[in-house]
Amino acid sequence: MTTPPLSDLIPARTELPRVLMLGWEFPPVINGGLGVACHDLCIAMSKYANVTMIIPKSNPDFVVKNLNLIGLNTIDAKTLRNIGHADSYKKVKQVHFINTHLNPYYNNNLEPHHDLQNLSSQYLKTIKIGNETAEIFQIDDLYGGDVIEKVTIFGKLAAKLALSLDFDIIHAHDWMTMIAGMEIKAKTGKPLVMHIHSLEVDRGGPQSKGWVYQMEKHGMEYADLLMPVSNFTGHVIHDYYQIPWSKILPVHNGIRPVEPFKSEAMFKEKMVLFVGRLTRQKGPEFFVDIAEKVLQHDQNVRFVMAGTGEYFNPLLERAAQRGIAHRFHLTGFLNLDKVRKLLSIADVYVMPSVSEPFGLSAVEAVQFGIPAVISKQSGVSEVLSGSLKFDYWDINRAAGYILSLLHDPVLLENVRQDAYKDLKNISWDHSAQKVVNGYNAHHLLPVMA
Amino acid sequence: MPSVCFYFQVHQPFRLKRYSFFDIGRDHFYEDDEKNRLILDKVSEKCYLKTNRKILDLINRHKGKFKVSYSISGTALEQFENHRPDVLQSFIDLSKTGCVEFISETYYHSLSFIYSKEEFRRQVEMHKEKIKTYFNQVPKVFRNTELIYSNELASFIEKMGYKAILCEGVDRHLGSRTPNSLYQPAGTLKIKAFLKNYRLSDDIAFRFSDRNWSEWPLHADTFASWVHKVAGNGEVINLFMDYETFGEHQWEETGVFDFLDHLPKEILKHSDFDFKTLSEAADQYKVRDIYDVPEFTSWADAERDLSAWLSNAMEKEAAKRIYQLEEKVLKTGNKDLMDVWGKLQTSDHFYYMCTKFWSDGDVHKYFSPYDSPYDAYIYFMNVLADFETTIEEAVNQVKPVKKAGKKKEPTV
Structure with a gap:
């Protein structure tokens, strides 16, 4: 095989800032919310910066225009070890992605690795x-197995790889890439930005103070922005992680445009829809309570929950x-097409999330012209x-809203039209501009000669 | 000899409570008593009592040369009556100086002229009675809710016997002409129109505390010098504003009371200038030209039209529904129900539903007791749903056979 010269991995020097991104999920390996958000x-x-993205797994067939995508599964670790040593500077080997299912051997040594020379891992x-x-x-599953070890190894390898790259700023996404971000900042002295899509406190509640929280x-203390x-x-970061506001710059997510369509419902009742994982964070049990309250006043409504999770069975029981x-x-669980099918027949969208960093699904509902009833905790x-x-616990209020929307066409149309206006301001281009402006406003980029 | 005409608007609505869908049919009391009292107390302390004291002091100090006019909505007077008799008394004290005029408006501070002329007339008469009762004056000058105005309104008001009417000096109708003269409303015979000088009025009402304004901090002598520039080129300088400007919109810390304290003295330094009540000015000065306003104008928002209350579908629907009840409400003959209906007409309810600049968080948001315009609409419509049922029941109970000698007990 031929080894591509290292220079191929390095974006050409222009006046645009050179950003080294560190991601975990990335299409097509996982099509979860985080992966899609990072990708988009x-x-x-790429309009405002030269972006290089390091991720754990990439598929060489998946090429993204204007983006240098490097999957660590395609980089030879032995070669990485030599980076930084005098004459072996340009020896990073890129290898082909091989879809192997070998059983990982087990390694008892899970002590933190301080040196790649001694690095060994399952x-x-x-x-x-x-x-x-x-x-x-090589990891088959981004979140299964020993995730802590995975993110640690990812961090070490990414940091080594980064030494061979030329960039102005590090931009990490969520805790999985924080070790990598911190290692790279420590080794290169480049400023570190952390994009926060979700926090342990959102997922596990405010009492979550385990390894991930720590x-x-x-990581957020160590980051520059x-x-x-x-x-x-931003408030969660400030209130639960004690980070000063001066270091926090919220950047709202964008949305991919879609072609909305309408379909014939399979039943005559109105339909109220929930889409999301059935976990504590999404407040699915409140959806049952809301449904009960609405149905006391109007029997001509059906409540549909699309998604799966550990609350599935308890929710079935609760409804019964x-x-x-x-x-x-x-x-x-429903795939994207099926979710869209539901969106095409739904009358009201409800998102009772307990702690929702963003909540893209509500914007998707709006794209389909469905009025959204959403928790303030989003x-x-x-x-x-x-x-x-x-407020996610305010069942009466949510139920009242649903009943008003179902019974008052004037309200429904007004909310719909106003939401359409909002859509104009929700775009990834706005987000990207805000990110790059943020680098500048916080003086994180080198001053141009 | 140009005259400065101060007119202050005093108004408090009966705000509705967060009346949920589940309250319909169960709860027939709609007002947020607690919030209304809280706001009334706050504004009474910060504005009404303090400013009334200041105005009284100025009248005494200038030996009758300082004069002002007020319009106090019926809903505000009622709240003073019930909860702040001290505020009401301080207005009565002012009325006894002979330097203060009280003018007419709709009792409920409503949009009724747009929807029902008969209801409008009923409310103007109601308000007139109230003013007579408390201030011993028969109003001869009229101002409509938030200076909502048109040629048609001016004609209607003329026929009701008024000699003058207030309106906004709207650039698109005024053209290059000055607002500092009396005008003849198009299509009328005698009635005179006072046009608000919005530049000078808003210098006090809106810009006074704006630190980004090139004239900040504004002092009375500077402002008086702007007023004095009118000399030889106008007869009336109409400074119209919410009374709550003093102490509430512009806090005491901004120096607005000191400004007010020095203003009469500074204005009167120019011997050609004086202060007049609206009636005095209407008697003294002739109209200079015709002011033609075929469409409704107002003093609200940058648009100076009806869009502050009637721009989105929710506002229009709510207003349509409330005025559709007119016939039935009157048919019940029940004073209490008529009063509930009147209070639901107060323009503030529609102002809270405005979504014009909702996402930017504008002045509508500042005044709204609710989280969003949707909430304002939803609570209002829930109340209306309950009220409609009450009215239906009341109408069905009215016996058309013979004249009832005794009034039925109210159902609310």
Whole structure:
């Protein structure tokens, strides 16, 4: 195989800032919210910056225009070890992605690795390419297994790789890439920006103070600038992680444009929709309570929950206990097409999230012309003035809103139209500009000669 | 000899409570008593009592040369009556100086002229009675809610016997002409129109505390010098504003009371200038030209039209629904129900529903007791749903056979 020269990995020097991004999820490997957000932000930023993105896994067939995408699974770790040593500077080897399912050998040594020379891990695989052996970072599942070890190894390898790259600023996404970001800042002295899409406190509640929380807190203290996806998350960072506001610059997410369509409903009742993981963070149990309250006043409504999670069975039981099972439907996991199908027939969208850094699904509902009833504990409530907002525990208020929307066409149309106006201001291009302006405003970029 | 005509608007609405969908049919009391009292107390202390004291002092100090005019909405008077008799008394004290005029408006500070002339007339008469009762004056000058005005209104008011009417001096109708003269409303015979000088009025009402304003901090002598520039080129300088400007919109710390304290003295330093009540000015000066306003104008927002209350579908729907009840409400003959209906007409309810600049967080938001214009609309419509049921029941109970000798007990 031929080894591409290292210079191919380095963006050409222009007046645009050179940004080294560190991501975890990235399409097509995972199509979760974080991956899509990172992807879309990178694409939008390529207008205002030269972006290189390091991720754990990439697929060489997945090429993104204007983006240098480097999957650590395609870089030889042995070669990385030599980076920084005098004459082996340009020996980074890129290898082909090999879809292997070898059983990982188990390594008892989980002490932190201070030196790549001693680095060994269940997630480093030796593969043979022709006559040579190469050692690559390989994980089958981004979140399964020992995630802490995965992010640690990712950090070490990314930091080594970064030494061979030329860039002005480091931009990490969430706790999985924080070790990498901190290592690179420590080794290069470049400013570190952390984009915060979600925090342990959102996922696990304010009492979550485990390893991930400590990681996040340490990482955010060490970073030069934090970019939460909303003011709401900015407050979480300030209130639960004690980070000063001077370091926090909220950057709202954008949205991909869609072609909305309408479909014929399979039942005559109005439909109220919930889309999201069935976990504590999304407040799915409140959706049941809201449904019960609405159904006491109007039986001609069906409540549909699309998504899955550990609350699936308890929710089924809860709905049955309340005697509303005949109007309450759990679909389980649905792919994007099926979710859109539901959006095309829904009348009201409800998002009762307990702690929602952004809440892209509400914007997707708006794209389909569905009025959104959303919790105030969400970032999206800051950008959707055309929506009805409630505290997630305020069942009566949410139920009242739904009933008003279902019974008052004037209100419904007014909210819809106002939300359409909001959509004009929700774009990844706005987000990208705000990010790059943020680098400048916080004096993180080198002064141009 | 040009005259400065101060007119202050005093108004407090009966704000509605957060009346939920689930209250419909269960709760027939709609007002947010607690909030209304809280705001009334706050504004009474910060503005009404202090400013009334200051005005009285100025009248005494200048031995009758300082004069002002007020319009106090019926809903404000009622709240003073019920909760702040001290404020009401301080206005009565002012009325006894002979230097203060009280003018007419709709009792409920409503948009009724736009929807029902009969209801409008009823409310103007109601208000007139109230003014007579408290201030022993029969109003001869009229101002409509938030200076909502048109040729048609001026004609209507003329026929009701008024000699003058107030309006905004709107550039698109005034052209290059000055607002500092009396005008003849197009299509009228005798009635005279006072046009608000919005530049000078807003210097006090809006810009006074604006530190980014090139004239900040504004002192009375500077302002008087601007007023004096009118000499030889106008007869009336109409300074119209919310009374709450003093102490509430512009806090005491901004120096607005000191400004007021020095203003009469500074204005009177120019021997050609004086202060007049609106009636005195209307009697003294002739109209200079015709002021033609075929469409409604007002003093609200930058647009100076009806869009502060009637620009989105929710506001229009709510207003339409409330005025659709007219016939039935009157049919009940029930004074209490008529009063509830009147209070639901207060323009503030519609102002809170305005979404014009909602996302930017504008002045509508500052005044709104609710989280959003949607909430304002939803609570209002929930109340209306309950009220409509009450009215239906009341109408069905009215026996058309013979004249009832005794009034039925109110159902609310």
